[in-house]
Amino acid sequence: MSVISESDGIDAIGANVTSSSRALPEILQADRPEFAESVRPEIPILLHVARSYSGAEAEDLVQETLTKAFRAWDRFDGRYLRAWLLTILRNTAINAGRKRRPVLSGDAETLEQHPDSSLEASPQDLAESNDFVASVKKAILGLSSHYRIAVELVDIDGLSYQEAADVMGVPVGTIMSRLHRGRRQVKEVLAEQGLIGGEQ
Amino acid sequence: MIDHGLDDDHPKSIHCRTAARCLQQYLDSELRDEVLVEAISYHLELCRDCGMEAETYSRIKVAIASEGKAFDSETMVRLNRFLDELL
Numbered sequence: 001m002s003v004i005s006e007s008d009g010i011d012a013i014g015a016n017v018t019s020s021s022r023a024l025p026e027i028l029q030a031d032r033p034e035f036a037e038s039v040r041p042e043i044p045i046l047l048h049v050a051r052s053y054s055g056a057e058a059e060d061l062v063q064e065t066l067t068k069a070f071r072a073w074d075r076f077d078g079r080y081l082r083a084w085l086l087t088i089l090r091n092t093a094i095n096a097g098r099k100r101r102p103v104l105s106g107d108a109e110t111l112e113q114h115p116d117s118s119l120e121a122s123p124q125d126l127a128e129s130n131d132f133v134a135s136v137k138k139a140i141l142g143l144s145s146h147y148r149i150a151v152e153l154v155d156i157d158g159l160s161y162q163e164a165a166d167v168m169g170v171p172v173g174t175i176m177s178r179l180h181r182g183r184r185q186v187k188e189v190l191a192e193q194g195l196i197g198g199e200q
Numbered sequence: 201m202i203d204h205g206l207d208d209d210h211p212k213s214i215h216c217r218t219a220a221r222c223l224q225q226y227l228d229s230e231l232r233d234e235v236l237v238e239a240i241s242y243h244l245e246l247c248r249d250c251g252m253e254a255e256t257y258s259r260i261k262v263a264i265a266s267e268g269k270a271f272d273s274e275t276m277v278r279l280n281r282f283l284d285e286l287l
C-alpha cells in the first residue's frame with residue numbers, strides 16, 4: 001500500500017502501458033466488471049511471482065500491477081492475459097528495484113523471504129531435516145536465484161515454459177536448461193542425504 | 201519424417217538417453233509430440249532405471265509444488281479487496 005503513491009503515474013514499460021495517471025475514460029466503465037472477473041483468478045500467480053522478485057514488498061508490487069493493468073485495460077488485446085499481467089509485473093519490479101535497491105525500506109524482519117544465505121545448511125541441519133519435502137525446500141533455497149525462480153515459476157505457479165520465459169525475459173531454451181540444472185541440483189542434494197538413490 | 205529417437209527394432213520403444221533427454225518436458229506436460237509422449241510413458245513403465253528417475257523427479261516436483269500452496273489467506277483477501285476497490 002505504501003509504494004503506490006510514489007509511482008502513481010504509469011511508467012513507460014514494455015506492456016504498452018504509457019498513459020499517465022488521470023481520470024479513467026468513460027468507455028472503461030462498461031469493462032470494469034470484466035476486468036475484475038478476468039484478473040482475479042491470476043492474483044495468486046501474480047503474488048507468487050512478485051515474491052520471487054521482491055519478498056516483503058510483493059503485495060505492493062501486485063497492487064501496483066493491478067493498478068497499471070486496470071488503467072491499461074482498454075489497450076489489452078484480449079489474448080494471453082496472464083502473460084500480459086506478468087509483463088507489467090516484471091517491468092514494475094525492475095523499475096522499482098532500480099529506484100529502491102539497495103535501500104530496503106521499512107520492516108526489516110519480513111524482508112527477504114528467500115535469503116540466499118540459507119543455502120549454508122550445516123551438516124547437522126541436514127541430518128535433522130530428513131523429511132523429503134523439507135529437504136527439497138531447503139535444496140531449492142540453496143539454488144542460485146536464476147535456477148530457483150525458473151523452478152518455482154513452473155512447479156509452484158504452474159506456468160508453461162513459454163510463460164516462465166516471458167516472466168524472466170529469456171528464451172524458452174534458457175528456461176529449460178535452468179529447470180534441468182536446478183532440479184538436478186535438488187536431486188543431488190537429496191542423494192547426498194540418502195533420501196533417494198544416487199546418480200545414475 | 202520426424203526422428204523420434206525410436207528404436208527401429210521395437211517401434212514403440214526408445215533408448216534410455218532419449219527418455220532422459222525428454223524427461224523434464226514430459227513431466228511438465230510440455231511435449232507436444234504425442235507419439236513421443238506415448239513412447240516415453242511406455243519406456244518408463246518397462247525400464248527400471250528411467251522409471252525410478254522419473255519417479256524421483258515427480259516426487260521433487262510435487263514437493264516443490266506443495267511449498268506454494270501455503271498462500272496466506274489474509275494477503276489474498278487484501279488483494280481481492282484492492283481489486284474490487286480499483287473498480
Ligand SMILES: [Zn+2]
Nearest residue numbers: 216219247250
Ligand atoms: Zn531407460
